[in-house]
Amino acid sequence: MTTVLKASVRPPVRVKAPANNRKNWGYTALAIFFLAIMLFPVYWMVNASLQPNGTTLETSWLPLKPDFTGYATAISEQAGNLGTSLIISLGSVALSLAIAAPAAYALAYFKVRGAGVVLFAILISQMIPGIVVANALYTAYNDLGLLNSIPGLILADAAHGIPFAILIIRAFMNGMPASVIEAARVDGAGHVRAFWSIVIPLSRNSLITAGLFTFLFAWSDFLFALTLTTTEAVRPVTLGIFQYIGAYVNDWSSVMATAVLASIPAIVLLVAAQKYIAAGTTGGAVK
Amino acid sequence: MSLTTDLSQTAPRSTGKAAGKANRKHGRVADPQTEARTPRRRTRQRRERIFQWLFLVPAVVYMALFFGYPVVKNVVMSFQDYTTATFFTGEAPWVGFANYVTVLSSSLFSTSLLNTALFTIGSIIGQFAIGLALAIFFQRKFPLNGILRSLLLLPWLLPLIVSSAVWRWILDKDSGALNRFLGDLGIIDTGIPWLTSTSLALIAVVGVNIWIGIPFNLTILYGGLQEIPDELYEAGSLDGATGWRAFRHITWPMLRPVVSVVLVLGVVYTLKVLDIILGLTNGGPANSTQTIATQSYDLSFHEFKFGEGAALGNVLVIISLVFAVLYLRASRRAVDE
Numbered sequence: 001m002t003t004v005l006k007a008s009v010r011p012p013v014r015v016k017a018p019a020n021n022r023k024n025w026g027y028t029a030l031a032i033f034f035l036a037i038m039l040f041p042v043y044w045m046v047n048a049s050l051q052p053n054g055t056t057l058e059t060s061w062l063p064l065k066p067d068f069t070g071y072a073t074a075i076s077e078q079a080g081n082l083g084t085s086l087i088i089s090l091g092s093v094a095l096s097l098a099i100a101a102p103a104a105y106a107l108a109y110f111k112v113r114g115a116g117v118v119l120f121a122i123l124i125s126q127m128i129p130g131i132v133v134a135n136a137l138y139t140a141y142n143d144l145g146l147l148n149s150i151p152g153l154i155l156a157d158a159a160h161g162i163p164f165a166i167l168i169i170r171a172f173m174n175g176m177p178a179s180v181i182e183a184a185r186v187d188g189a190g191h192v193r194a195f196w197s198i199v200i201p202l203s204r205n206s207l208i209t210a211g212l213f214t215f216l217f218a219w220s221d222f223l224f225a226l227t228l229t230t231t232e233a234v235r236p237v238t239l240g241i242f243q244y245i246g247a248y249v250n251d252w253s254s255v256m257a258t259a260v261l262a263s264i265p266a267i268v269l270l271v272a273a274q275k276y277i278a279a280g281t282t283g284g285a286v287k
Numbered sequence: 288m289s290l291t292t293d294l295s296q297t298a299p300r301s302t303g304k305a306a307g308k309a310n311r312k313h314g315r316v317a318d319p320q321t322e323a324r325t326p327r328r329r330t331r332q333r334r335e336r337i338f339q340w341l342f343l344v345p346a347v348v349y350m351a352l353f354f355g356y357p358v359v360k361n362v363v364m365s366f367q368d369y370t371t372a373t374f375f376t377g378e379a380p381w382v383g384f385a386n387y388v389t390v391l392s393s394s395l396f397s398t399s400l401l402n403t404a405l406f407t408i409g410s411i412i413g414q415f416a417i418g419l420a421l422a423i424f425f426q427r428k429f430p431l432n433g434i435l436r437s438l439l440l441l442p443w444l445l446p447l448i449v450s451s452a453v454w455r456w457i458l459d460k461d462s463g464a465l466n467r468f469l470g471d472l473g474i475i476d477t478g479i480p481w482l483t484s485t486s487l488a489l490i491a492v493v494g495v496n497i498w499i500g501i502p503f504n505l506t507i508l509y510g511g512l513q514e515i516p517d518e519l520y521e522a523g524s525l526d527g528a529t530g531w532r533a534f535r536h537i538t539w540p541m542l543r544p545v546v547s548v549v550l551v552l553g554v555v556y557t558l559k560v561l562d563i564i565l566g567l568t569n570g571g572p573a574n575s576t577q578t579i580a581t582q583s584y585d586l587s588f589h590e591f592k593f594g595e596g597a598a599l600g601n602v603l604v605i606i607s608l609v610f611a612v613l614y615l616r617a618s619r620r621a622v623d624e
Contacts, residue, residue: 027429034421035435038501042441044464045453059462103346110339118347120615125354127611129559131583132600135593136357136364142374159353166346191338220446222562227588238448242566245452252456259449266444270437 045263049074049256059252070253071261078258081240084150085219088236089265091154092161092218093211099158100165101207105199107166108173109181122163133159134227141228148233156224161214168213172206173199212269219265237262358604364597371591379594386598395574395582396599403578406493406564407557413497414553415546418504423534425505426512436509443502451566454495458482458567485575488568492576496563504549511545512538551614555607579603 049070050063107115137156138147146152180202184194200207222238229235241262244255365386367379390396425436442450457464458481466478481491515538523529523537539546561580564570570577570585577585579599587596 024427024429027424027427028431028435031424031429031432031435034424035438038439038498039441041450041453041457041498042445044457045449048456059464099345099349102342106339106342110342112339112343113336115343118343118350121350121354123615124611125350127555127604127607127614128354128358129580129583129600129603129607131559131561131580131587132361132597132604133353133357135583135587135597135600136360137353138587139364139369139374139593140356140360156353158349162346162349191342195342216444220448222446222448222565226565227584238446241448241452245455245566246569249456252462255452256456259452262449263445266441266446269444270441 042263045256045259048252049260051253067253070251070257073251073254074257074261077254078237078240078261081235081237082261084234085236085238085262088150088153088157088221089215089218091150092157093214095154095158096161096165096214097207097211100162100210101169101200101203102195104166104169104173105195108170108176109178109199122166125163130223134223137224138227146228148229148231150234152228153221153224153234153236154218156228157218157221158214160217160221161210164217165210165214168210169203169206172203176202212272216265216269219262361597361600361604364594365601367594369593369597373593382594386594390586390595390598390602395577398574399577399579399582402489402576403558403580405489406496406560406576406578407554409490409493410496410500410557411550411553413493414500414504415550417497418501418549419508421501421505422508422512423538425509436505439505440502442499443506447499447562448566450495450499451563454498455482455567458491458495482568483572485573488572488576492564492567495567496557496560499563500553500557504553507545507549508542511542514545515541548614551610554610555614558603558607558610579606 047061047063048059050066050068051059052065052067052069103118106112107118112118133156141147141152146155176199181194181198184198189197220238221236222242225236225239226242229239237258241255241258244258249255364379366381366383367373368382368385369379373379421439425432460466460478460480460483463478463481465481466475469475469479480487482488519537519541520533523533528536559580560578561584564576564578564581565584568576570581580603583596583599583603585596586592586599
């Protein structure tokens with residue numbers, strides 16, 4: 001957050017004369033070169049997904065004759081899993097925001113006693129390995145009948161999102177003028193009213209950022225899907241991919257097509273929320 | 288729990304609401320000492336505090352259930368003989384430190400520990416060095432800087448299992464893109480078994496994890512670099528500090544708090560990595576990429592020795608906690624400065 005604010009407040013001292021423009025394009029070329037190396041695997045995924053089946057030994061470097069049979073197979077075999085992932089991710093976003101937003105507000109705005117302890121717990125929670133959580137949840141879920149269930153995975157996946165969402169939203173709300181909320185309270189709005197009709201609309205951007213990240217966390221979740229499901233009943237797409245590559249693969253184009261489909265949320269996030277990402281990472285990590 | 292009882296006692300008492308509203312006009316400007324004097328004030332304050340806590344309660348409960356409970360449960364389980372039979376009989380006999388003894392004295396543990404250390408150190412050094420180099424590079428002003436920089440984030444946003452699948456295909460011995468590329472250049476004659484050779488698999492897995500971690504390091508370090516005032520560089524250049532000397536004497540000292548946060552966060556995240564290793568090698572070949580995290584997963588979910596899996600998980604928690612303490616100290620410093 002601070003990064004963004006400071007950058008916009010600071011006077012534009014750094015703007016250089018257009019004299020060395022040609023040199024600057026050289027840097028652009030170099031940056032594109034770095035980007036090409038870094039994004040080669042992503043390119044290869046898309047390229048391989050468009051190759052005809054059964055030609056794994058001579059996958060061509062360019063998809064000159066795009067073939068969509070990989071996508072046809074991927075959709076026919078993984079559509080259900082993609083749907084499961086979507087439901088779980090949306091549920092996880094709703095649950096995470098419903099729990100994180102009020103908490104972030106309380107931590108940012110009220111001087112709640114014990115707020116320090118809660119923040120400390122949030123930081124520590126991010127250090128706990130997922131396998132430890134999964135280990136304990138498996139036995140508890142077994143007792144509660146939550147194994148192989150969508151609510152079970154939503155609850156577990158929200159555990160990724162909630163601490164992160166609290167940190168991001170709180171970092172934003174810290175910068176919110178207290179006078180606006182005070183004014184609402186003076187006009188007779190209760191805490192809930194003030195929160196719902198003033199704080200939430202004002203924090204929309206941070207809620208969107210947190211929501212998008214929570215979606216991505218839940219969508220990418222692999223560990224909980226792997227440990228908390230034992231049957232085909234509830235199967236997110238990440239687990240679908242894992243089973244593809246776990247077996248001997250002779251149809252990489254379908255696997256890569258599934259991988260491309262599973263990457264769509266990341267691409268959407270990158271395009272739609274690009275400017276919030278930096279704020280999100282620094283807000284979540286450093287603050 | 289005491290909170291709910293508190294609430295039920297106070298909730299019916301709605302007197303003093305009007306008075307409270309009148310007083311609220313003065314808002315926070317009012318002297319807190321006079322506020323505390325009237326008993327009505329005190330009730331209102333207490334109600335206020337309960338209301339404020341209510342905003343926090345769902346999160347606290349959730350964190351307790353999904354982080355607090357697993358940690359406690361894991362500790363309990365690590366002292367029990369907790370197996371599949373437990374699910375039917377409900378009995379998990381206490382075994383003291385037997386699980387820890389079994390796990391720590393197994394020959395696999397030293398392998399996992401070493402692999403975890405190599406995986407973590409290798410990943411961190413690679414991610415950080417390349418991330419910092421790119422962050423410094425992107426500090427220059429050039430056309431399309433912002434777009435190119437954000438496109439670099441893509442590897443970090445992809446689901447880890449997707450990245451694993453793609454890399455598994457690229458690193459494939461016979462038909463992988465990397466071997467074909469090296470072959471086309473004439474560097475190699477026969478395919479290198481990146482993921483199926485015991486001596487190369489760990490290196491390959493570290494390489495993939497570096498690739499995944501670069502964007503995170505780049506983003507945070509770039510943010511840290513932006514916070515360094517230009518005036519420092521201007522003043523430095525007057526004193527002849529440019530290039531390497533500017534980095535050594537201005538950039539690095541100013542960046543230190545962010546660096547420590549990035550490094551410690553990186554270590555903590557890398558210690559618990561599971562997706563990438565399971566997706567690429569499943570811990571193999573011959574345990575050459577087995578880490579503490581993957582071994583704990585194996586014990587619990589393949590061998591169904593939940594007690595031993597829990598014990599090993601706790602070892603991982605303790606290692607992480609050491610770094611967590613470092614992290615908290617580092618982040619406090621970063622916020623202070």
